[in-house]
Amino acid sequence: MGYDPKDPLKDRITDIGPKDYKEFLPSVIKENYGKWLYHEILEPGVLMHVSETGAKVYTVRVGGCRLMSVTHIREICEISDKHCDGYLRFTTRNNVEFMVDDEAKLKPLMDDLEGREFAGGSKKFPRGGTGAGLTNIVHTQGWIHCHTPAIDASGVVKAVMDELYDDFQDMRFPAQVRISLACCLNMCGAVHCSDIAILGIHRMPPMLDHEHLDNMCEIPLAIAACPTGAIKPATVNGKKSVAVKNEKCMFCGNCYTMCPSMPLADEEGSGVALLVGGKISNRISQPKFSKVVVPFIPNEPPRWPSTVEAIKKILYAYVDDAKKYERLGDWAERIGWERFFEKTELPFTGHLIDDYRFAYTTWRQSTQFKF
Amino acid sequence: MTKRKTPMLDELEKGKWPSFISDMKQEAEAREKTSVDLQTPKECVDDLLGLLELTYVDKVVHWKHGGIVGVFGYGGGVIGRYCDRPDEFPGVRDFHTMRVNQPSSKFYSTEYLRQICELWERRGSGLTNMHGSTGDIILLGTTTPQLEEVFWELTDNLDQDLGGSGSNLRTPSCCIGKARCEFACYDTQAICTDFTMEYQDELHRPAFPYKFKFKFDGCPNGCVASIARSDMSIIGTWRDDIRIDQEAVKAYVGGELKPNGGAHSGRDWGAFDIQKEVVDLCPTGCMGWDGSKLNIDNKECTRCMHCINVMPRALRIGEDTGASILFGAKAPILEGAQMSTLTVPFMKIEEPYEELKDLVEKVWDYWSEEGKNRERLGELMQREGFQKFLEVCELDADPRMIQEPRSNPYIFWKEEDVEGGWDRDIKAFRKKHQK
Ligand code: HEM
Ligand code: HEM
Ligand code: SF4
Ligand code: SF4
Ligand code: SF4
Ligand code: SF4
Numbered sequence: 094m095g096y097d098p099k100d101p102l103k104d105r106i107t108d109i110g111p112k113d114y115k116e117f118l119p120s121v122i123k124e125n126y127g128k129w130l131y132h133e134i135l136e137p138g139v140l141m142h143v144s145e146t147g148a149k150v151y152t153v154r155v156g157g158c159r160l161m162s163v164t165h166i167r168e169i170c171e172i173s174d175k176h177c178d179g180y181l182r183f184t185t186r187n188n189v190e191f192m193v194d195d196e197a198k199l200k201p202l203m204d205d206l207e208g209r210e211f212a213g214g215s216k217k218f219p220r221g222g223t224g225a226g227l228t229n230i231v232h233t234q235g236w237i238h239c240h241t242p243a244i245d246a247s248g249v250v251k252a253v254m255d256e257l258y259d260d261f262q263d264m265r266f267p268a269q270v271r272i273s274l275a276c277c278l279n280m281c282g283a284v285h286c287s288d289i290a291i292l293g294i295h296r297m298p299p300m301l302d303h304e305h306l307d308n309m310c311e312i313p314l315a316i317a318a319c320p321t322g323a324i325k326p327a328t329v330n331g332k333k334s335v336a337v338k339n340e341k342c343m344f345c346g347n348c349y350t351m352c353p354s355m356p357l358a359d360e361e362g363s364g365v366a367l368l369v370g371g372k373i374s375n376r377i378s379q380p381k382f383s384k385v386v387v388p389f390i391p392n393e394p395p396r397w398p399s400t401v402e403a404i405k406k407i408l409y410a411y412v413d414d415a416k417k418y419e420r421l422g423d424w425a426e427r428i429g430w431e432r433f434f435e436k437t438e439l440p441f442t443g444h445l446i447d448d449y450r451f452a453y454t455t456w457r458q459s460t461q462f463k464f
Numbered sequence: 465m466t467k468r469k470t471p472m473l474d475e476l477e478k479g480k481w482p483s484f485i486s487d488m489k490q491e492a493e494a495r496e497k498t499s500v501d502l503q504t505p506k507e508c509v510d511d512l513l514g515l516l517e518l519t520y521v522d523k524v525v526h527w528k529h530g531g532i533v534g535v536f537g538y539g540g541g542v543i544g545r546y547c548d549r550p551d552e553f554p555g556v557r558d559f560h561t562m563r564v565n566q567p568s569s570k571f572y573s574t575e576y577l578r579q580i581c582e583l584w585e586r587r588g589s590g591l592t593n594m595h596g597s598t599g600d601i602i603l604l605g606t607t608t609p610q611l612e613e614v615f616w617e618l619t620d621n622l623d624q625d626l627g628g629s630g631s632n633l634r635t636p637s638c639c640i641g642k643a644r645c646e647f648a649c650y651d652t653q654a655i656c657t658d659f660t661m662e663y664q665d666e667l668h669r670p671a672f673p674y675k676f677k678f679k680f681d682g683c684p685n686g687c688v689a690s691i692a693r694s695d696m697s698i699i700g701t702w703r704d705d706i707r708i709d710q711e712a713v714k715a716y717v718g719g720e721l722k723p724n725g726g727a728h729s730g731r732d733w734g735a736f737d738i739q740k741e742v743v744d745l746c747p748t749g750c751m752g753w754d755g756s757k758l759n760i761d762n763k764e765c766t767r768c769m770h771c772i773n774v775m776p777r778a779l780r781i782g783e784d785t786g787a788s789i790l791f792g793a794k795a796p797i798l799e800g801a802q803m804s805t806l807t808v809p810f811m812k813i814e815e816p817y818e819e820l821k822d823l824v825e826k827v828w829d830y831w832s833e834e835g836k837n838r839e840r841l842g843e844l845m846q847r848e849g850f851q852k853f854l855e856v857c858e859l860d861a862d863p864r865m866i867q868e869p870r871s872n873p874y875i876f877w878k879e880e881d882v883e884g885g886w887d888r889d890i891k892a893f894r895k896k897h898q899k
Contacts, residue, residue, distance in 0.1 A: 213477025
């Protein structure tokens with residue numbers, strides 16, 4: 094039994110889709126599906142949902158790394174078997190949720206989670222990520238697996254979360270704060286609507302390996318991949334190759350995806366940009382995009398101190414100054430962007446003024462401004 | 465102990481937040497010791513750590529694009545990856561990921577997770593992403609010959625399929641919805657699974673100009689961010705009245721109930737002030753509080769969720785529930801970021817979801833026909849206009865669909881819009897107007 098390379102189509106099964114979620118629901122969830130009346134956050138990381146039947150489910154939410162080994166997943170399973178009848182769930186922001194149906198089971202579960210540490214000393218299951226505080230950072234692959242990243246993902250997230258750890262376990266912010274990270278302009282994580290977005294950017298056009306380009310790449314595909322039409326066919330030293338109009342390059346890396354002879358990542362050229370003030374929820378104000386407020390910070394592995402510092406400045410200026418319920422973007426709009434740069438002590442430079450498509454409406458067409 | 469020294473990465477073992485480096489190291493060690501008959505290089509995690517350390521020193525990534533690898537008959541679900549230093553790190557020479565279609569809202573049994581772990585330890589790197597940004601389980605890194613093996617075992621033994629990647633339907637995802645959230649206006653998990661099953665062919669075999677995503681949010685709080693991340697966003701809403709329990713409102717005012725379900729309890733914000741915190745923050749100004757009774761002019765409410773979020777035990781979503789359907793969101797690349805545009809203000813969402821599927825198919829036909837290669841639906845809408853899109857959807861224009869009417873008068877009138885059409889007689893004109 095098993096796959097037979099000589100007869101690949103034998104017993105082949107396709108198009109069966111995902112597992113049925115109903116198989117995976119703990120019984121208290123199954124029995125009260127659609128009957129929930131209200132919820133309460135008992136303490137950071139602990140939720141209680143109450144059903145119209147009177148049943149309650151207690152959830153302990155813990156932060157996790159998106160990059161997870163099977164050894165670690167097995168440990169999660171062991172905890173769940175011990176306390177939660179063998180069910181658990183992951184949230185969209187890489188948190189893990191353990192659920193119990195009785196308050197008496199809560200404390201043993203929390204104690205068990207609390208005590209577990211990695212060999213290096215970090216917590217395996219920090220409790221938190223609820224309410225008006227900081228939750229886990231959603232992020233993309235970075236240097237662990239992708240080919241176009243300008244920055245690492247997991248390492249930057251670790252450095253930021255270490256520094257903001259206490260606020261993962263607290264609920265003292267004016268509203269919830271969502272931080273996201275994407276390691277290049279493609280933004281797999283779609284970070285463009287986050288309170289704070291950490292974005293990897295390149296600043297150098299691709300290098301051209303004329304020697305091998307024609308061998309390694311389909312030149313028409315590379316040309317077609319460029320969103321700004323910056324790439325043209327060229328002949329260099331008698332070899333078919335391409336030329337790039339550097340001033341048209343937006344540093345997206347699409348050409349490198351099609352053609353490995355056009356690498357663009359660089360030690361000095363690639364780094365971090367920060368965007369702030371986006372939101373998804375329709376609560377009070379409408380969803381909005383994040384705006385670029387720091388155009389570039391160099392890559393500083395292993396702990397990206399300048400990036401961490403800039404994030405702290407933004408976050409704590411907001412936390413100290415915003416009104417209750419105000420999201421970061423609502424706060425910035427209320428005080429005005431001129432005040433935002435004053436309060437966060439971030440320098441404002443020409444790079445922050447939009448000069449891409451549809452830019453005009455982002456300039457100020459009014460005499461209403463603050464000194 | 466890992467094979468190589470990794471001083472840079474070791475810095476990421478410090479601090480309290482869970483360390484992915486510590487976790488990778490424990491996996492590297494487990495592979496060293498295991499009695500499992502590993503089908504992939506024993507040292508792959510060690511080599512990945514080494515490669516990452518080198519990247520931390522160089523500050524330039526060491527992966528190359530993966531070319532076209534996959535499983536037979538599928539156009540997606542596998543992301544190819546080769547490292548550019550196989551000389552030093554042969555264990556990650558080829559290190560492809562597989563996307564496994566997650567169950568709706570990511571509940572699991574430990575029995576199932578253990579099966580995945582067993583398979584991926586033996587035939588992969590033992591490293592995963594729980595989960596990728598679209599929602600799939602990402603099995604991170606295996607060799608080319610293992611791809612078919614893993615696929616066979618997933619489908620034959622685990623009854624589990626791959627997710628989507630490439631120019632096809634991406635794995636749909638949903639919020640937790642009715643499983644544990646009182647705000648859910650429809651059953652997000654049920655429809656997410658139903659749509660995933662209905663459109664298996666579109667998910668596995670690229671036939672679209674570019675990727676297409678469905679995301680299902682149960683209410684306007686938008687926990688899966690569908691309005692920003694999906695070509696088609698299905699966001700729960702209701703069209704009758706917010707249900708009010710006036711006694712519970714008083715209990716909030718009197719301080720017996722914790723506002724926001726306790727979400728702000730980490731700071732002393734003073735006593736709860738219903739006027740300031742609810743009535744005055746209502747974006748439409750449709751609420752009133754006279755000291756004993758809360759009033760909502762429901763006709764003017766835009767269902768922003770604020771008051772309900774603050775007082776979940778006093779206010780509940782209405783009972784005539786359904787969803788708003790929006791189209792066209794995308795990340796900034798290339799024309800700039802777009803959120804989805806409200807296209808169907810309200811639709812009932814009930815099995816078998818025929819009305820919604822009809823709409824999906826109209827939109828797909830249009831996009832497949834008119835969309836250019838690598839043009840997202842939102843870009844096509846921008847290029848050909850929202851009026852065209854409404855024609856495609858066979859919907860009438862409605863002021864709910866816009867932020868404001870156009871401020872330029874450059875209307876592309878069509879001949880049929882004008883009484884008498886465009887055919888005119890220049891001779892008749894000349895009888896009245898000299899040259
Ligand atoms: C004021 C706005 C919001 C409120 C009041 C709110 C409320 C809630 C509630 C009540 C739940 C609980 C469901 C449960 O787990 O029992 C939840 C879950 C969640 N929310 Fe929100 N939400 C808001 C906005 C957001 C936004 C903007 C995001 C992300 C961008 C988000 C991400 C999440 C995530 C990841 C979960 C876990 C459930 C899942 O994975 O599907 N929420 N939210
Ligand atoms: C033009 C835009 C995009 C391009 C060219 C692109 C390209 C890629 C590439 C090359 C990878 C492979 C990373 C690896 O090696 O594992 C990847 C991963 C992924 N992308 Fe994208 N991507 C784009 C936008 C997006 C967006 C907007 C989303 C979701 C909202 C997304 C979701 C994902 C997911 C879920 C993965 C798997 C790994 C992860 O979660 O980071 N992508 N993408
Ligand atoms: S954001 Fe860019 S670099 Fe990061 S995983 Fe996506 S495509 Fe790769
Ligand atoms: S990086 Fe992007 S914009 Fe620059 S040449 Fe390559 S494809 Fe074109
Ligand atoms: S989107 Fe709404 S219904 Fe869904 S989990 Fe979030 S708050 Fe609940
Ligand atoms: S849901 Fe929003 S708009 Fe409607 S009454 Fe409540 S606060 Fe006002």
